[in-house]
Amino acid sequence: MSTTQTHSPSQGFTPIRARAASRPGTWISAVVVAVLALGLIWFLVTNPVLEWGTVATYLLDVKVVQGVGWTLLLTAASMVLGTAVALTAAIMRRSDNPVLRGVSWAYIFVFRGIPVYTQLVFWGLFTVIVPKLVIGVPFGPELLSFSTRDLLTAFWAAVIGLGLNEGAYLAEIIRSGLNSVDRGQSEASKALGMSTGTILRRIIVPQAMRVIVPPLGNETIGMLKTTSLVLAVPFTLDLTFATNGIANKLFTPIPLLIVAALWYLAITSVLMVGQHYLEKHFGRGFDARTPTTGRGGRSRQAAVNRAGTTPHDPLPEVEL
Amino acid sequence: MTQTPESSAPVRPRAVIEVEAVHKTFGDLHVLKSCELTVRAGEVAVLVGPSGSGKSTLLRCLNQLEEPSAGRVLIDGEVQGYQPDPLPDGRWQKLASAQIAAQRSRIGMVFQRFHLFPHLTALGNVMEAPVQVRGLPRAAAEKKARAHLERVGLADRADHYPSELSGGQQQRVAIARALAMDPELMLFDEPTSALDPELVSEVLAVLKDLAADGMTMVVVTHEMNFAREVADQVVFMDEGRILERGTPEQVIDHPGSERLQGFLASVL
DSSP states (O other): OOOOOOOOGGGSOOOOOOOOOOOHHHHHHHHHHHHHHHHHHHHHHHOGGGOHHHHHHHHTOHHHHHHHHHHHHHHHHHHHHHHHHHHHHHHHHTOSOHHHHHHHHHHHHHHHHSOHHHHHHHHHTHHHHOOEEEEEOTTSOEEEEEEHHHHOOHHHHHHHHHHHHHHHHHHHHHHHHHHTSOHHHHHHHHHTTOOHHHIIIIIIHHHHHHHHHHHHHHHHHHHHHHGGGGGGTTOOOSHHHHHHHHHHHHTOHHHHHHHHHHHHHHHHHHHHHHHHHHHHHHTTTSOTTOTTTSOOHHHHHHHHHHHTOSTTOSSOOOOO | OOOOOOTTOSSOOOEEEEEEEEEEEETTEEEEEEEEEEEETTOEEEEEOSTTSSHHHHHHHHTTSSOOSEEEEEETTEESSBOSSOOTTSOOOBOOHHHHHHHHTTEEEEOTTOOOOTTSOHHHHHHHHHHHTSOOOHHHHHHHHHHHHHHTTOGGGTTOOGGGSOHHHHHHHHHHHHHTTOOSEEEEESTTTTSOGGGHHHHHHHHHHHHHTTOEEEEEOSOHHHHHHHOSEEEEEETTEEEEEEOHIIIIISOOSHHHHHHHHHHO
């Protein structure tokens, strides 16, 4: 109940003039935390080991900026691959077909259960394990063959490794998103004669996105940081590798860790802005103040009132 | 052109719905027991009965949201969900999902809880199926959708999302959405039960308007006054069986069975 305060005496009442109850604990804790925070900042600024001058010198170093570019590219490509795989796996999990369900379950089991680092090393060695890809008749003549070494560069090995691992996590997120859409939605769509594919594409997925986007944003930020493991492939152009390389050359690891940290923070900030707009886009039609269901009383009534649809109803009332 | 189904009438309109000995079980629960129903073109059939009597299940069998466990449903003489003739071994060949979708697309349905698509505006809700199912160009679909919204009195609400509409308005959008597919018949599953009392009449007004236009309709409802005024046929169901059927006068004013008398006493 948050009614706006009106001080107009014409409304026939005098609003309560309230004095807040004293809360000494709030003040004490605020002072303690503020002192600790200031101390930490002071320590960061004045500590000579951090070498802020070196940080400034290398923050915009060509190698570092290129590393940022590669890290962004890795993040974007792996998330696109991961989302595509995850959507497929999530839809397969919902299928009536036990083979599709089983394969999807196994994929999630394997790729979620093995550490990313291990998976990345495996993808780096893929060209050793599978030197040649052959298209042809099974057990018969081969029509086309590729050397995997030519196809699977370190970049793509990293993207596949990160993407498939991510897909296993996203599959569960997308599945819970799809399940969050009211069953009545697919019934109403079926009753209109829509096919299963149309129902998914036009009705279920757009509504599920509302539930999927917030954790998807988290996963993207997580992916940004996971790309620092691609040395395992080995892929050697990303931000972490670039700053480590410089650090090893200068024997100054600490300022370059700070350079990397600042860049990761900056990218995360940009991603958070993107997430905000995505949430806004997929939240359309749902009142922002009812984050879970979109139908609960007060705020829906508020939306009805705001739209001003009820009082001047065009259809005449009919007496029964 | 509502005609009473008097058997003495010389030319009776064709049967749009024929339900033949339909049974439905959910596990051990026998919810429909040998139901028979015929609804002719332009007729309004109203299904009444206590909750749990199977009327919604019967309605949902008509557009295959439920599969009958036994018996057949024919719409316009066409068997729903199966090939018209049995296979040599006596089994019935189920239709592919695309064919079932095509059969459903000819039947409009309105739900108790509206089930509007919350991420689309009122206009988007009404346009969606004509564009996606019928392949109508967007411009043509929009023109048609606006006409249907106009018909239910909501032309000026076209750009509102469902969450910005009252319950009665949402249900009228749902009716327009069903009408946009040019259905041969309309099914209404307790269309006013989820509405605040003062909003019921605006939805019933749309139903009456449709009935007056000659739409074939099956309505599950507790609104006895509506049944009395609009129904050609009132069907009383109890515990999965159709116990009584007839004109409103016969069923509502001169109930035969004790069960119907008891039911009417509780709703009137």
